Amino acid sequence: MSTSEKTAAGVGPVEGGAVYTVDNPAPFIEAPRQRTRKTPKSTRGNFELAAWLFMRLSGVVLVVLVLGHLLIQLVLDGGVSKIGFAFVAGRWASPFWQVWDLLMLWLAMLHGANGLRTVINDYAERANTRLWLKGLLYTATVFTILLGTLVIFTFDPNIR
């Protein structure tokens, strides 16, 4: 058992419980986050709500995009064995698969980056550590999205 005292009723003695009476009421404590005339109209935006919703909407779309991608790359037509420059050239000759890959790139990177932001917020406790980890995360994310987009748009099947 723990060290906390318990009376027979299961409720410990309440310190100062009898101090306040009708003639001597307890001081009124305002509810936290009470709006007063001094508080600005909005103290925060709805960013976290938008991020929460984005995780769910992008998740639903990613189920189709990523599982479809895996099926094509790992299962159909001989699995990984068929992959090579010529295979990629064949796929990106079609605007449909270009758009598919572009959408998958942006959604998966933003979904994953936002997920990692949550993870960093959860585990990195020092303000400085959080700042550096998030800086690294955002840099890597922007770099990867730009590189992947560039590769899809500038792909050249006759590079050599």
Added chain:
Amino acid sequence: MPAGTLYRGREGMWSWVAHRVTGVLIFFFLFVHVLDTALVRVSPEAYDTVVATYKTPIVALLEYGLVAAILFHALNGLRVIAVDFWIKGARYQKQMLWTVVALWVVLMLGAIYPVLGHAARELFGS
């Protein structure tokens, strides 16, 4: 002890841990994956050389692991969405988790041959 009020140490917590671990793993894979795909802008030879490593038996095993991570994250992600948006979602979260696990096992069994078959042929001859 009231039923269904404990979160810590139970199914809900472990599925959350697995969802987090798989999500982070997939993100790191994707980072490397965009880099290797970018080699198509260098030369066909550079791309084909790197992709050749994707076809070795050891990497095939890693690919099977990646499929495992993505399938769990995707199925459990749909469960999380159902818990949030479906009125009865929270009440059936446990049943939905076991549905996720069952589907995952079936799909992983189905993925053995397509994903690992070529590695087995290379290792043991065909």
